[in-house]
Amino acid sequence: MKLYKILSVISIFSIFILSACSNDGExxxxxxxxDNWIVKYKTKISEEREWADYSVEYIGEENRPEKFVYNLKSSWFEFGSEESFERNGKVYAGNSECTGPPSNEESCEVNIEKDEKMKATLEWDGKSEVIEMYRK
Known part of the structure; x- marks a missing residue:
């Protein structure tokens, strides 16, 4: 009976700790x-940090381009680059990070609306497309 009470207390304590840890960002x-591209952007944002993983995948029917230029834009950031796919690859993946207090005086936290959109602009082989990205 005593062991049961101890295990109950430990379980409740563990739940509180896990709840506190999971509330560190959205x-x-x-x-x-x-028809030619899939773009994904996954991010976790808190006041102290924004960490994002993104990928750009070529799915067009023609041969993949040697080089392409991408630009990702939202209400809270904009960045882009000229890139090449790895040998025989059709997916380019990267990440970005913002560090806020105490490393940086400005917070990384932003307010993202439920209907927030992003825009990805891609240019390759003299062609270009603008892709509306929606929250999933």
Whole structure:
């Protein structure tokens, strides 16, 4: 009986600790697709940090481009680059990070609306597309 009470207390304590740890930021996923590209952006945002993983995948019927330029834009950031796919690959993946207090005086936290969109602009082989990315 005593062991049962001890296990109950430990279980409740563990639940409180896990609840506190899981409240360290909001997760957001954005997705967009055209006949030629799929773009994904997954981020976790808190005051102290924003960490994002993103991928750009070529799905067109023609041979994949040697190089492409991408630009990701939202209400809270904009970045882009010229990239190449790895040998025989059709997916480019990257990540970005913002560090806020105490490393940086400005917070990384942003307010993302439920209907928030992002825009991905891609250019390759003299062609270009703009992809609307929606929360998923």
């Amino acid at each position: 997760r957001y996923n954005f997705y967009g697709k055209t």
